[in-house]
Amino acid sequence: MPSTKTPYNYGKCHVCSGSLVERKVDQDFRIKGKLIVVRAVPTGVCRRCGEKVVRAEVGVQLAAIVTDARSLRAAATIAVPVVSFEARRA
Numbered sequence: 001m002p003s004t005k006t007p008y009n010y011g012k013c014h015v016c017s018g019s020l021v022e023r024k025v026d027q028d029f030r031i032k033g034k035l036i037v038v039r040a041v042p043t044g045v046c047r048r049c050g051e052k053v054v055r056a057e058v059g060v061q062l063a064a065i066v067t068d069a070r071s072l073r074a075a076a077t078i079a080v081p082v083v084s085f086e087a088r089r090a
Helices: 056-066 069-074
Strands: 020-031 034-046
Touching: 034 056, 034 069
Parallel strands: none
Antiparallel strands: 020 034
């Protein structure tokens, strides 16, 4: 039987009052100098300005994920280019 779960109502964007729709987004965190990427986080994204918000229970889960040392050691890793910003004349 198909799921009839009602989508979460994120309300209006606190920045521009646009409507928020749920999307799965990759969320990055920097903890103790290390970059951690959590994939497919259910997030309310503003259709107008792109502002992102997560539900409180998702925030709690994110905190548990990024502080679980055992899981982080076993997680896949990616290479990320690091470049310096240099002011350039046009």
